[in-house]
Amino acid sequence: MLVPLSLVDNAVADMGITCAFLFGLPGGSDDASLKQVLDDLHGATRRVVEKWALLQGKPVWSKEKGIWTIDVPETPLAQERPFLFTSERVHKPYAAAASLSALPQPLDASSSCAFQPAHDLLHFRRPDLPSTFADWAKKGASLLAVHATVFDDALAVGVTTPHGLLDATGTGWAVRALTAELHHQPWDVPPSTWARNALTDKFDEVVARPVSDDPEDVRIAKSALPGWVPAAKVGNIARFLVGYVWEKKWHKDELRHVFLSKKAVEALTKSVKDQVRDETGGKEWVSTGDVLTAWAAKALFGHEPRSGASALLSPVYALREILSLPDYPANSMCPYPFSPSPIPYSTFPTLSLATLALNHRRCLLLARKEPFLQATLKVMLAQAKGNLPLMPFKPWPWEKKGTQVFIVSNQATADVAGLSIPRPSATAATASAADEDEGTLHDVDVSAPPSRKGSAASSTAAAAASDLPLLAYYMRITSPLSDHTSFRFQVNAQGYFFEGAMRRKRWQGVERAVEQLEREFGHGAAAAAAPPVGEKQ
Structure with missing residues (x-):
C-alpha cells in the first residue's frame, strides 16, 4: 500500500537522524555475554519493525502529487531489509579507538556540566547507510537501522531513521519501542498505513477557514514565517553555499555536543522562573x-557586542497537539519567530535570561494561535509552490548588517535520548528463545522468527541498576551539506543534551556559559553551600 507523506516531509527528505549512545560494559564481559547483548538488540530491532509495519516500507516518489510515499508491504517481509541491524567488534578499549585520554564516566542527574568527548560517527552508523530519501529508496534500506560496535569496555549503539519519514518525535517512538522490546515490555504501536495524509488534510482545513479581520489576529498573521525563503531559487542556494564555505574555512565551523545536568538545569530554571x-x-x-x-x-x-549583524532565531514546534494528531508519526512541525524582530548581536550581553525566556514564551503562545498557523501555511504553500522545500535565508557573509537565521529545535519531549539496554547478566537471565542463535560478533544474524507480544502502553525502562550505564549521547543530523545555523536540545534521565554546528568563536562563548552554569548551579554551587569540614549543619 502506498502511504502518502506531506510537504513537511519533503523539506527534510535529504536528511537522516542518528541517535548515538555510548554505554559502559561490565569488567570481564566475555564473548558469550557480549554476543547475547547483540542478539537481544538485533531481536528487539526486528520485532519493532515487524510490529510497526510502516518501518518495513520503501520510499517511492510520486511525480503526480509531488510528494514522497511509503510502499508498505501488505504482509511482513520474508527477509530483513539491508542495514536493519549491523555490528562489529573492535578489539581495543574505547578510549584508544576514539583517541581519548580515558573512558568517559557514567552520566547521572548530578554529573558535571561539560562538553562531551569527541566521537567517530562510524562507530554508530554504517558509512554506506543512506542519508537522503532518494538513496534510501535506491538501496531499499531499512527505515530503522541499528548499528552496534563492541569495544573491550564499551558498547556504541546508533539508531538511525530517515528524516524524510520521521521527525524527532517519531524517531523517539522507535527508540522507546526498542527499549520496551529489550526489557520485554509492551508498547503502543503507531499507525502504519493511511489512504490520505492526515496532516495534509488538517492543513487544507486550516487554510480554507475564513481569515479573521480582528486587528490582533491580523498582527499575529503578519509575523508568519519570517526569514524563510524558497530553496529552489538560485540566489538563495548561492547564499547558502557561500555561507557554508565561509563558516567552514574562515570561522572554523565545528560540531559540538554538551551535557547539562538535570541538577544544574533545574536550579537555573527555578532562578529564571x-x-x-x-x-x-x-x-x-x-x-x-x-x-x-x-x-x-x-x-x-x-x-559579539561590536557586530552590526542580527540573529533571527526560528524555533519549531510540533503540530500534533494543536491539530489533534497525537499518533501521527511523520514530520509534523512548524517554524515560528523567537522574537518579534531580529535581535542585534550587540544587545545579547545586556539582555537577561528572564527577558529572553519570556520573550520566547510570548512568541510561542502567539504562534500556537490559528491566525499564525493559517498565515504560515499559506506562505509555505505560496513560496514552495506545492512541492519545493523552504530554507532559512542566508545573508552574504560580507554583509556587516545582515540578519542570520538560526533554527532551534527543542526535542525534550521526543525521547530520542532514552534508549536503555540491560546489562549482559540481566540480558542472559531474561533472554527469550526467539533471540538465541548462532553467530559471530560481526553482522550477527538472528534468523529465528521473533515472538509477538501485546502492545498496550508506553514502555518504561528497567531499574537503572540492571541497565548498562550511559557514558555519552550524541544526536547527529546527516545530510550532503551539514548546516551551521541550527542547534537542538534532547533530554533523558541523566540530563539535557545541547548540540549543533557553529563557528568556533561561538562555541567558546558556550564554554564560558557552561563553566558559569556549573559554578553557580552545579557542583560549584553545592561546594560553596557546604559547611566547612567539622562544622555542624
Whole structure:
C-alpha cells in the first residue's frame, strides 16, 4: 500500500537522524555475554519493525502529487531489509579507538556540566547507510537501522531513521519501542498505513477557514514565517553555499555536543522562573525549554557586542497537539519567530535570561494561535509552490548588517535520548528463545522468527541498576551539506543534551556559559553551600 507523506516531509527528505549512545560494559564481559547483548538488540530491532509495519516500507516518489510515499508491504517481509541491524567488534578499549585520554564516566542527574568527548560517527552508523530519501529508496534500506560496535569496555549503539519519514518525535517512538522490546515490555504501536495524509488534510482545513479581520489576529498573521525563503531559487542556494564555505574555512565551523545536568538545569530554571514571576507579578511564566533556548542564545551570541549583524532565531514546534494528531508519526512541525524582530548581536550581553525566556514564551503562545498557523501555511504553500522545500535565508557573509537565521529545535519531549539496554547478566537471565542463535560478533544474524507480544502502553525502562550505564549521547543530523545555523536540545534521565554546528568563536562563548552554569548551579554551587569540614549543619 502506498502511504502518502506531506510537504513537511519533503523539506527534510535529504536528511537522516542518528541517535548515538555510548554505554559502559561490565569488567570481564566475555564473548558469550557480549554476543547475547547483540542478539537481544538485533531481536528487539526486528520485532519493532515487524510490529510497526510502516518501518518495513520503501520510499517511492510520486511525480503526480509531488510528494514522497511509503510502499508498505501488505504482509511482513520474508527477509530483513539491508542495514536493519549491523555490528562489529573492535578489539581495543574505547578510549584508544576514539583517541581519548580515558573512558568517559557514567552520566547521572548530578554529573558535571561539560562538553562531551569527541566521537567517530562510524562507530554508530554504517558509512554506506543512506542519508537522503532518494538513496534510501535506491538501496531499499531499512527505515530503522541499528548499528552496534563492541569495544573491550564499551558498547556504541546508533539508531538511525530517515528524516524524510520521521521527525524527532517519531524517531523517539522507535527508540522507546526498542527499549520496551529489550526489557520485554509492551508498547503502543503507531499507525502504519493511511489512504490520505492526515496532516495534509488538517492543513487544507486550516487554510480554507475564513481569515479573521480582528486587528490582533491580523498582527499575529503578519509575523508568519519570517526569514524563510524558497530553496529552489538560485540566489538563495548561492547564499547558502557561500555561507557554508565561509563558516567552514574562515570561522572554523565545528560540531559540538554538551551535557547539562538535570541538577544544574533545574536550579537555573527555578532562578529564571522566580525572576519572571517577580517581574510580571505572577501573571506570566516560562518553561524549561524557554530558559534553555534563552541560555543557548545568550551563550552563542553574547560575545559579539561590536557586530552590526542580527540573529533571527526560528524555533519549531510540533503540530500534533494543536491539530489533534497525537499518533501521527511523520514530520509534523512548524517554524515560528523567537522574537518579534531580529535581535542585534550587540544587545545579547545586556539582555537577561528572564527577558529572553519570556520573550520566547510570548512568541510561542502567539504562534500556537490559528491566525499564525493559517498565515504560515499559506506562505509555505505560496513560496514552495506545492512541492519545493523552504530554507532559512542566508545573508552574504560580507554583509556587516545582515540578519542570520538560526533554527532551534527543542526535542525534550521526543525521547530520542532514552534508549536503555540491560546489562549482559540481566540480558542472559531474561533472554527469550526467539533471540538465541548462532553467530559471530560481526553482522550477527538472528534468523529465528521473533515472538509477538501485546502492545498496550508506553514502555518504561528497567531499574537503572540492571541497565548498562550511559557514558555519552550524541544526536547527529546527516545530510550532503551539514548546516551551521541550527542547534537542538534532547533530554533523558541523566540530563539535557545541547548540540549543533557553529563557528568556533561561538562555541567558546558556550564554554564560558557552561563553566558559569556549573559554578553557580552545579557542583560549584553545592561546594560553596557546604559547611566547612567539622562544622555542624
